[in-house]
Amino acid sequence: MRRQLLAATLAVAALALAPTLAACTPGGSMSEPTPSASSSTRPPFQTATPGPVAPTGTPTDVPQARWDALVADLSARGVTSTPTLVSAEAVTFSDGSLGCASPGQSYTQALVDGMRVVVTADDQTYDYRFGSDDTPKLCTR
Template sequence: MRRPIIAMTLAVGALALAPVLAACTPGGSMSDPTPSASATSRPPFQTATPGAIAPTGTPVAVPPARWDALVADLGARGVTATPELVSAEAVTFSDSSLGCATPGQSYTQALVDGMRVLVTAGGETYDYRFGTGDDPLLCTR
C-alpha cells in the first residue's frame, strides 16, 4: 500500500521541478528563447562620451602656475600664438581620465576635483584639464 503513495509523490515532485530544471539547462528554457527587443537594441558600452563637452562647472580664475603650465604645453606642441582664455571652470570629474578618456584605457574610478580650461590660439581651440596638480592634460577628442 505504501509504494503507490511514494511513487505518486515522486511523480508530482518531478513534474513540479521540470520547469526549474529545464530553465537551468542550455537552450532548455520554457519561455521564448529569443532575446527581447530592448536587449538587442542596446548600444555598445562606451567608456567615454564622444565629442566635445560643453562647459558645465563653476567659473573660476586660472591659477598662475596652471596658466604657465598650459602655455608651456602649447609651446612644446609648436603653437606660437598667444593663448586667450575662453572659459575656466571648477569641475568634479568622475574618474582619473578627467573627462577625457582614451578608449581601451583603464582609469581609477574616484571623484577628482579639478578644472577645465578652454583657450584659443592661432584660430584653434584647446581643451585643457587639470586634476589636483598643476600638470595640464590636453583633451584632443
Template sequence: MRTIGTVVGVGALCLVLAACSPGGPMNATPSSPSPRPSFQTTTPGPVGPSGSATEVPSARWAAIRADLTARGVTEEPELVSAERLTFNDGSLGCPSPGQSYTQARVEGMRVVVRAAGDTYDYRFGDGDAPRLCTR
C-alpha cells in the same frame, strides 16, 4: 485554526490598504506648517556649465603655454572658459580607450583656450600638470 489565520491576514491587508489610501495617515494634513522649504522640481533660470567660472592660476596658465609651445603653437593662447569641476574618476572627464583610471572623485579644473585658430580643452586634477583632452 484556519479561520484565525485568515482573519489575521485579512486584518493585516486592511491596515496596509488603509495606510496607502488617499485619506490614509501618510497623506494627512499636518497640524502646523513644515519648517523645511518646499522641494523644487525645476531649475530656476537657464542651466549653464557644471562648474563655477574661475580664474586660471598662473602656474596652470604657464603649463598650458608650455604645452602649446611644445606642440608648435607660437601664438599666445586666448582664454575661452575656465571652471572648477569635480570629475567622476581619474580620467578627468576625458578617458582614453584601453586606459584604466582611479575610481574616485577628483577635484579639478577644465580650461578651454583658443590659439592659432584651434581650440584646446585642458584638464587639471590636483596638480598643475595639464592633460589635453582630444576627443
C-alpha cells in the same frame, strides 16, 4: 528516517528541474520570447561626446602656475600664437580620467577636484584638464 528524507529531497529536486531539463532535450518545448508591444523611442547609447562639451563647472580664475603649464604644453605642440582664454571652471571629475578617458586605459575610481580650461590659439580650440596638481592634460576627443 534519513533515507526517507533523502528520497523526498531528491523527488522535489527532480520535479523542480523537470521543466528545465525537458526544454534542453531534443523535441522539448521551449517558450519563445514575446516581442515587446512598444518600441523604444530612446536614441542609441553614445560612448563618446560628439564635439566640445559646454562648460558645466563653476567659473573660476586660472592660477598662474596652471596657465604657465598650459602655455608651455601648447609651445611643445608647436603652437606659436598666444592662447586666449575661452572658459575656466572648477570641476569635480568622476574619476582619474578627468572627464577625458582614453580607450583601454584604467583610471582611479574616485572623485577628483580639478579644472577645465578651454583656450583658442592659431584658430584651434584646446580643452585642457587639471587634476590636483599643475600638470595639464589635453583632451583630444
